[in-house]
Amino acid sequence: MKMLIYGLITGIAFGFLLQKGRVLRYDKQLGALLFKDMTIIKFMLSSVLVGMVGIYLLVDLELAKLSIKTTLLGGNIIGGLIFGIGWGLLGYCPGTSAGALAEGRWDALWGIIGMLVGAAVYAEAFPLMKQTVLTWGDFGKITLPGILGINHWVVIAIVVIAGLLLFSFFEKKNL
Amino acid sequence: MADLSTNDGGWSPYLAGGLSGIVSILSVWIAGHFLGASTTFVRTVGLLEDFISPERVAQMEYFIKTTPKIDWQWMFVVGIFIGALIAALSSKSFKWQGLPDLWQKRFGSKSQGKRAVFAFTGGAIAMYGARLADG
Incomplete structure (x- = not known):
């Protein structure tokens, strides 16, 4: 029962942000597939970058497990x-x-x-x-750190830098 | 730096996306659940089939693996609906629309039938692919 309530609350927060970010719309989704409007890529990648850092921190602190x-x-x-x-x-x-x-x-x-x-x-x-x-x-x-045999924070740093470079490219091109 | 709001009253996708990243961290931390949605469609259709023919569902390998039931993720998807509804109504950006703007520009304003066929077929294909990829 507690899990169901956690799921509902998490969904409400996530749905609220999806709508605020304007990523729910057909025009935005097709816009990304047509390389004309990268709004959904900005949203998804921002979420991934923040989530990646936070979740690996939790894993290092032994507060969570990767799935x-x-x-x-x-x-x-x-x-x-x-x-x-x-x-x-x-x-x-x-x-x-x-x-x-x-x-x-x-x-x-x-x-x-x-x-x-x-x-x-x-x-x-x-x-x-x-x-x-x-x-x-x-x-x-x-996992990438696993097959490369390097510390996961090296991979995280590279992915974050690559993501930020991609963002700056999007902004320069007004996508 | 990009503006933190869009011209139609929305938030910057960087801000909204970043905050949703924090939501996912909290979810993993507090509930131990990673965000996902597509398994819910399997469980829902399993529940529907179970209503019609429980004996058959009980024998199907995929429904044995993915039990038809209401779980964390099922409630998560319901929550997405509620959260998006709250955000849309509170910002007056709710819009009852059956043909997206971009679609209308390409297929015209009388293409409801075509949109229904495309959306239905697209949904079926997308879900088959998502399940195959275990996404």
């Missing part, structure tokens, strides 16, 4: 490409579709129904996927 997903090239690459096609057609992603609907963009409802159908189809196809795509290129639970 590393398996690097599975078959699933990651093919799934990513399929996701991109669908995302470009819909113009909302799974999390933001709920927020887009809340903002009054009711075409997101078609997307939500479609996503439920997609999930149902995947559940049917899972046994086949498990024997095929999900066996290709399994690298296990790897």
Whole structure:
């Protein structure tokens, strides 16, 4: 029960910020895919950079554990490409579709129904996927600091600097 | 430095994004949960199918792995709806719109049917890909 309330509160805070950042809209999502408006990239990458530093601090202080997903090239690459096609057609992603609907963009409802159908189809196809795509290129639970054999703060510093350079490029180009 | 607000009353995506990073840190710290949304669609459709045919759902490998139930992430997605609603209503940026501006510019203002087909198909394809990539 406590977890459900944590989930609800976290969602309310996150949904509020998604709307304030104006990233829920079709025009913003398509804008990024067309390389014309990088608002959603700025939002996502800012969130990732801040989250990365904070969560690794928690891990170092032994206050949290990472939840590393398996690097599975078959699933990651093919799934990513399929996701991109669908995302470009819909113009909302799974999390933001709920927020887009809340903002009054009711075409997101078609997307939500479609996503439920997609999930149902995947559940049917899972046994086949498990024997095929999900066996290709399994690298296990790897991380960049792990395979490079260097301290994670070196990787974090490089990613933060690269992110800030990308931001300054966006601002220069008025994207 | 970029402005901290946009011309339509929104916040800078750097500010809103950075704050959402803090939300994710607090979530991992306090609840031990990383943010995500797509598993919720699996659980929801599992709950719907369970309503129709519980015997079948109980045998399906994917629903054994991802149990149809209301969990932290399910409430997180509900929360996104509520939070976005609060932000939109309190800033008067709520807009009842079935055809996005950019879409209308390309396909015209009478393309509701086409939008429904594109959005539905796109949603189904996107979710299949997201699950395959374990995203």
